[in-house]
Amino acid sequence: MTNTKADIKAVSNTARGNILAKLKAEVNGADYKKLPEEVSFNYPKFSREENLAQFISELEKNHAQVIKTTKENMAEVISEQLKVLNITKLLYGENDSHREVINALDSKVDLQAYDFSIDNNKEMLFNECPAALSTSRCSIAATGSIVLWPDENEPRSLTLVPPVHLVIVDANELHADFASLMTSQQWQDKLPTNVVLVSGPSKTADIQQTLAYGAHGPKALIVLLINI
Amino acid sequence: MKHIIEEESKYVASAKAFRANVTRDLGNEELRSNFRGAMDYLMDKRKGAFSSEDELEVLREQCKLIKQRCLAKLPHLLEQLEGNLEKNGIKVHWAETITEANEIIAQLIAQKKGKSVVKGKSMVSEETALNDYLEERNVECLESDMGEYIVQLAKEHPSHIIMPAIHQNKKQVAKLFADNIDGFEYSTDVDTLIQQGREVLRNKFCQADVGISGVNFAVAETGTLCLVENEGNGRMCTTIPDLHIAITGIEKVIEHLADVPPLLSLLTRSATGQAISTYFNMISSPRKLGEKDGPEEVHLVLLDNGRSQAFADEELKQTLQCIRCGACMNHCPVYTRIGGHAYGTVYPGPIGKMISPHMLGLEATTNLPTASTLCGACGEVCPVKIPIPKILLRLRQESVKPKSQQPQVMKGQGAGRNNVEALIWKVWAQVHKSPTMYALSMWGLTRFRFLMPKKLGGWTSVRTAPKPAATTLHQRINAKQKKTQQSQQERG
Ligand code: SF4
Numbered sequence: 010m011t012n013t014k015a016d017i018k019a020v021s022n023t024a025r026g027n028i029l030a031k032l033k034a035e036v037n038g039a040d041y042k043k044l045p046e047e048v049s050f051n052y053p054k055f056s057r058e059e060n061l062a063q064f065i066s067e068l069e070k071n072h073a074q075v076i077k078t079t080k081e082n083m084a085e086v087i088s089e090q091l092k093v094l095n096i097t098k099l100l101y102g103e104n105d106s107h108r109e110v111i112n113a114l115d116s117k118v119d120l121q122a123y124d125f126s127i128d129n130n131k132e133m134l135f136n137e138c139p140a141a142l143s144t145s146r147c148s149i150a151a152t153g154s155i156v157l158w159p160d161e162n163e164p165r166s167l168t169l170v171p172p173v174h175l176v177i178v179d180a181n182e183l184h185a186d187f188a189s190l191m192t193s194q195q196w197q198d199k200l201p202t203n204v205v206l207v208s209g210p211s212k213t214a215d216i217q218q219t220l221a222y223g224a225h226g227p228k229a230l231i232v233l234l235i236n237i
Numbered sequence: 238m239k240h241i242i243e244e245e246s247k248y249v250a251s252a253k254a255f256r257a258n259v260t261r262d263l264g265n266e267e268l269r270s271n272f273r274g275a276m277d278y279l280m281d282k283r284k285g286a287f288s289s290e291d292e293l294e295v296l297r298e299q300c301k302l303i304k305q306r307c308l309a310k311l312p313h314l315l316e317q318l319e320g321n322l323e324k325n326g327i328k329v330h331w332a333e334t335i336t337e338a339n340e341i342i343a344q345l346i347a348q349k350k351g352k353s354v355v356k357g358k359s360m361v362s363e364e365t366a367l368n369d370y371l372e373e374r375n376v377e378c379l380e381s382d383m384g385e386y387i388v389q390l391a392k393e394h395p396s397h398i399i400m401p402a403i404h405q406n407k408k409q410v411a412k413l414f415a416d417n418i419d420g421f422e423y424s425t426d427v428d429t430l431i432q433q434g435r436e437v438l439r440n441k442f443c444q445a446d447v448g449i450s451g452v453n454f455a456v457a458e459t460g461t462l463c464l465v466e467n468e469g470n471g472r473m474c475t476t477i478p479d480l481h482i483a484i485t486g487i488e489k490v491i492e493h494l495a496d497v498p499p500l501l502s503l504l505t506r507s508a509t510g511q512a513i514s515t516y517f518n519m520i521s522s523p524r525k526l527g528e529k530d531g532p533e534e535v536h537l538v539l540l541d542n543g544r545s546q547a548f549a550d551e552e553l554k555q556t557l558q559c560i561r562c563g564a565c566m567n568h569c570p571v572y573t574r575i576g577g578h579a580y581g582t583v584y585p586g587p588i589g590k591m592i593s594p595h596m597l598g599l600e601a602t603t604n605l606p607t608a609s610t611l612c613g614a615c616g617e618v619c620p621v622k623i624p625i626p627k628i629l630l631r632l633r634q635e636s637v638k639p640k641s642q643q644p645q646v647m648k649g650q651g652a653g654r655n656n657v658e659a660l661i662w663k664v665w666a667q668v669h670k671s672p673t674m675y676a677l678s679m680w681g682l683t684r685f686r687f688l689m690p691k692k693l694g695g696w697t698s699v700r701t702a703p704k705p706a707a708t709t710l711h712q713r714i715n716a717k718q719k720k721t722q723q724s725q726q727e728r729g
Binding site: 016017020021022023024025027028029031032033034035036039041044045047048049050067071123125126127131132135151152153154160161164165166169170186187188191192196197200201202203204205206207208209210211212213214215216217218219221223224225226227 | 291315430434459
């Protein structure tokens with residue numbers, strides 16, 4: 010085992026050859042045009058209002074807090090929420106779309122931009138960031154899901170590590186269901202490093218089927234819904 | 238490697254001990270009530286999750302066809318998946334056996350000088366007994382799913398594939414925490430217990446250098462690994478440490494991204510009755526230039542471990558449609574009574590009875606396919622319409638076939654064959670093929686019925702022995718018809 014790297018490469022290559030050979034022997038000559046036609050369920054079409062109502066009710070059922078607001082009022086709403094929770098510090102991603110909100114918050118809370126690499130800052134991220142603010146790409150009515158599309162400005166851990174997650178959701182970007190969302194935006198053409206659908210605060214029912222919130226991710230999910 | 242061979246034989250031994258395990262666990266009232274409560278809860282949840290019978294049935298048909306298409310194209314999809322993952326920067330490794338998978342993972346960790354691992358829920362890593370393998374190599378391996386964490390503290394294995402600690406109640410968990418976590422003040426309040434677990438595990442996420450996870454769907458078209466979870470530990474394991482290793486069975490690959498929504502919807506609703514899980518996590522690459530977090534390296538280990546054996550048989554292949562929702566266990570009267578540990582295998586319940594024989598061979602698992610009443614509940618709820626009872630019957634046949642009969646479909650074919658039993662059935666078949674022999678045997682049976690033994694093995698352990706009647710059914714019907722005719726004639 011002097012050259013460990015070559016070792017597992019060889020193991021993997023042999024395994025690959027054997028597995029694929031076995032599987033291919035079985036599907037040899039298969040005519041994929043003959044596969045049966047697939048069915049799908051026709052979900053009723055809903056109006057914008059119905060979709061919104063469904064979105065909010067699903068989120069609330071899952072213990073998320075939904076606040077209808079406007080871009081103008083948002084800073085006020087956020088600072089009120091933080092006050093209630095006794096939180097004075099907010100981590101945020103440097104994203105142009107909510108620059109004004111951040112500016113307006115400046116005098117109200119202790120702001121911290123996520124402008125650092127996680128590598129030497131894990132302790133700080135885990136222990137000194139009680140709340141985070143992020144944007145979202147769009148959302149899904151049927152399941153009350155918010156689509157996070159992390160990037161350089163809004164890293165993946167921004168919406169995961171701080172115990173309170175405030176997320177801005179634009180009602181104009183609400184889609185009926187996951188399937189129609191993916192097709193309309195052609196996700197198959199280009200996916201980023203990571204996409205996450207979030208449908209509530211972190212939870213578990215692993216102890217005697219009793220639901221408890223705040224298992225590992227955020228204990229609270231506060232949805233700031235705009236453009237209703 | 239020595240250790241892992243012992244691991245393998247440990248699983249074989251525990252599967253073989255099925256009957257003894259059953260007797261042990263049936264006698265444990267606390268365990269039985271924990272399972273009864275949990276199964277009732279899960280069945281109720283699933284029932285309430287579908288808008289109509291119609292929606293459920295269409296979705297099941299759709300998902301069955303999706304999985305069958307993906308299996309029909311399996312080798313090509315695996316190659317496509319590999320190509321796209323590598324293009325995205327995710328390294329792919331292949332393993333035929335659990336030892337190979339463990340060794341690959343151990344070396345990937347060693348190359349990074351990794352010392353501590355946090356794991357998201359992964360049944361495939363249970364299948365390979367990865368924790369033990371790594372611990373032997375001085376790598377700390379901590380389960381981070383709350384249920385798995387509890388099970389690991391208790392030095393046990395999961396008793397359910399979705400809810401690993403379902404066999405424990407909160408009092409038992411509280412005791413476990415009190416015994417194992419410094420400074421924990423005994424409490425049976427579930428919120429307190431979860432917050433305690435959270436504190437311990439958050440520290441570990443912060444410090445771990447490796448994250449290991451399973452995969453629910455691997456999308457070939459885009460090279461994307463999808464993870465379904467509620468707790469956020471899966472996101473932690475795949476986001477915070479520098480190295481992320483995912484491990485999955487080769488059957489988890491699906492063709493299109495568009496296949497995801499129906500499968501996901503049916504998976505979460507069948508499993509826990511949720512419209513969707515709290516998190517649906519789609520990973521398509523390691524950290525890119527300029528990104529501030531995420532692992533620098535992402536690897537996927539594709540494991541066979543008997544799956545290609547099932548693949549080679551048209552009927553048994555359907556086993557691989559499974560999306561591991563656990564609904565078949567939740568609805569199984571046998572599982573509910575004996576619990577998950579009695580099976581002695583990593584996957585318990587109906588899915589375990591179908592898949593374990595491919596992983597461990599029929600010698601070790603002869604009893605499993607017979608541990609079913611064939612009531613059909615599992616097949617009725619299975620979201621991908623696997624005809625589970627039929628497959629169990631088929632496995633029973635494979636296990637009583639002559640050992641040398643060709644073609645050999647299963648490892649351990651004929652392991653359950655009993656020559657006396659085989660002979661009895663052979664004679665029985667002959668007798669029923671020939672009218673003369675049949676008449677003769679009936680003549681003998683009715684006359685010599687007093688020779689019937691009082692004890693008939695397992696049959697009479699809880700029942701009295703059957704005794705042939707003095708007259709055959711034919712004779713009785715004839716006699717009755719004669720009597721009716723006579724009385725009709727008399728009246729006429
Ligand atoms: S066999 Fe069917 S019901 Fe059982 S776990 Fe698999 S998909 Fe679910």
